[in-house]
Amino acid sequence: MAEEMRIVLRNVGKIDPLKIEDYINAGGYKSLEKARGMDRGELIEEVKKSNLRGRGGAGFNCGMKWSFSYKLETDQKYVVCNADEGEPGTYKDRIIMMNDPQSLFEGMAICGYAIGSNKGYIYCRGEYPYVVEHLNKAIAQAKDKGVLGDFDIEVRMGAGAYVCGEESALIESIEGHRGEPRFKPPFPGVEGLWGKPTIVNNVETFANIPVILEKGAEWFKNIGAASYPGTKVLTLTGDVVNRTYFEVPTNVTIRDVVFGLGGGIVDNKKFKAVQIGGTSGGFIPEELLDTQIDFDSMSKIGAALGTGAVFVMDETRDIVDIVTRITKFFEHESCGKCNPCREGTKRMHEMVERINNGTGRVADMDLLENLGGVMSVACLCGLGQAAPAPVLTTLKHFKNEFNAKLN
Amino acid sequence: MSDYTTIIDSYKDKPGGIIEAYHALQKEYNYIPEDAITAAAEAFGMSPAQAYGVATFYSYFKVGPRGRYIIRICESAPCHVAGAEEVVSALESELGIKMGETTADGKFTLEFTECVGQCQATPIITINSKPYEDMSAEKIPAVLAEYK
Ligand SMILES: Cc1cc2nc3c(=O)[nH]c(=O)nc-3n(C[C@H](O)[C@H](O)[C@H](O)COP(=O)(O)O)c2cc1C
Ligand code: SF4
Ligand code: FES
Numbered sequence: 001m002a003e004e005m006r007i008v009l010r011n012v013g014k015i016d017p018l019k020i021e022d023y024i025n026a027g028g029y030k031s032l033e034k035a036r037g038m039d040r041g042e043l044i045e046e047v048k049k050s051n052l053r054g055r056g057g058a059g060f061n062c063g064m065k066w067s068f069s070y071k072l073e074t075d076q077k078y079v080v081c082n083a084d085e086g087e088p089g090t091y092k093d094r095i096i097m098m099n100d101p102q103s104l105f106e107g108m109a110i111c112g113y114a115i116g117s118n119k120g121y122i123y124c125r126g127e128y129p130y131v132v133e134h135l136n137k138a139i140a141q142a143k144d145k146g147v148l149g150d151f152d153i154e155v156r157m158g159a160g161a162y163v164c165g166e167e168s169a170l171i172e173s174i175e176g177h178r179g180e181p182r183f184k185p186p187f188p189g190v191e192g193l194w195g196k197p198t199i200v201n202n203v204e205t206f207a208n209i210p211v212i213l214e215k216g217a218e219w220f221k222n223i224g225a226a227s228y229p230g231t232k233v234l235t236l237t238g239d240v241v242n243r244t245y246f247e248v249p250t251n252v253t254i255r256d257v258v259f260g261l262g263g264g265i266v267d268n269k270k271f272k273a274v275q276i277g278g279t280s281g282g283f284i285p286e287e288l289l290d291t292q293i294d295f296d297s298m299s300k301i302g303a304a305l306g307t308g309a310v311f312v313m314d315e316t317r318d319i320v321d322i323v324t325r326i327t328k329f330f331e332h333e334s335c336g337k338c339n340p341c342r343e344g345t346k347r348m349h350e351m352v353e354r355i356n357n358g359t360g361r362v363a364d365m366d367l368l369e370n371l372g373g374v375m376s377v378a379c380l381c382g383l384g385q386a387a388p389a390p391v392l393t394t395l396k397h398f399k400n401e402f403n404a405k406l407n
Numbered sequence: 408m409s410d411y412t413t414i415i416d417s418y419k420d421k422p423g424g425i426i427e428a429y430h431a432l433q434k435e436y437n438y439i440p441e442d443a444i445t446a447a448a449e450a451f452g453m454s455p456a457q458a459y460g461v462a463t464f465y466s467y468f469k470v471g472p473r474g475r476y477i478i479r480i481c482e483s484a485p486c487h488v489a490g491a492e493e494v495v496s497a498l499e500s501e502l503g504i505k506m507g508e509t510t511a512d513g514k515f516t517l518e519f520t521e522c523v524g525q526c527q528a529t530p531i532i533t534i535n536s537k538p539y540e541d542m543s544a545e546k547i548p549a550v551l552a553e554y555k
Binding site for chain 1: 429525533
């Protein structure tokens, strides 16, 4: 059976998050000191070699991303921590920030040194005012102790827009604009906040950095799956016995997660489906449960690891009803900048809802597949591109449930 | 009530600070007063249309009055399957208003929200952002009593 392995959650429950001395006594800020003694190029090489890939959903090699900004010569660069955490079923970044804020700051400061930036922002979702308060207290302690040196960290608050988790929309929002994604390229690493090179990483990504520097890239890349090493913090919701969070090596299987650590299905009911990665993830049927949770294994089955949300549904759940709810989410959260998504999410919701309430047409099924295919390639940002996934994967694995509502 | 221009001015020098200013305004008034938009536009060197555009893009901002306590019910899939609809019915009947409405005494407003990141104990409601876990129709009267 799978066991927990705590890297980013290593200090949870062991230190007082608002006592920086605790963090320092646990070895905190030694990695920053070590980093600052290294050549910046070598430091980035070490992070790259660890093969730490982004924990915010896109899975890009972290050190590689840093290397794009490092090379550029400008008067200002920025380090931005993505704490927008809007993906339904996800609360892992909150757990990290509430329990171990200093490890996030240390990761950001190491990135700052690596790319040559003295200014960091944490963009925290508006639903977490208590987290913002907590972070500000912790930042004040870090400043008092002088551990961050000349690296400054400021918290900015989102205001209830899921799309602002997309990195370029997030940057627009920090700049004080509507949070609409930008056309890419240029990527933020080259032209980001106020046109300056900007590294955007997820909370969990940054929290891995101090440990990687302490124990070395070699150690890290041998944990979990080879192509996406390390651990992943998962948050379990739905009809699972243990509705809680875990940190596991990335080579555990979905079955291990749901039936091992998750404790199986509530009331001994039968499993029907699990949606991983949040609301934009694919639905996974029983026969695919032996898939490993790492990024590439999940992509291969048309699903996504995403944020690590694990939403379990038992045999009694109505898949079409749940997908209807999900398509409404995307219609609501579409920012409206591009046509395939603004119009597509609306029509998709309309059709699924029609099927759900018994007035659907057989032709809707083909139209849904067609529309989903177009959206996944034609939408400007990841929101519109991923929005069809729940629809397309349920049409594939649970078509009988749609058919049953068509008559 | 403190003057909203004072609030806005204290964020004027923050690059991109208009969103922070809107948050501060909402903290004071619970909504963004219409006139404050024009004042913010001036302070941040935008057209009123742009400043209005920013305020209306974000679902946490509300231009114009609403209740003192904003009750939000999460309707994302995990809360949905955990019985959010029953919680909605209980709130509506307890307060005598429908979702999206404000009680006549200006005290409570009911709004839907997507996931608020407290999914360990679904269904979730928040009252002025404070989360209440594992909600059920039976628990609603006691929760509301805290604010009545
Ligand atoms: C609609 C949308 C929402 C997103 N939300 C988040 C989020 O809440 N948190 C996050 O870290 N990344 C989110 N991302 C991914 C970011 O765009 C970006 O890839 C990530 O912050 C990069 O950090 P990482 O490389 O450390 O994962 C989102 C992407 C899209 C398209
Ligand atoms: S895909 Fe959707 S959310 Fe993304 S830019 Fe287009 S309209 Fe906006
Ligand atoms: S799904 Fe309702 S709080 Fe996350």
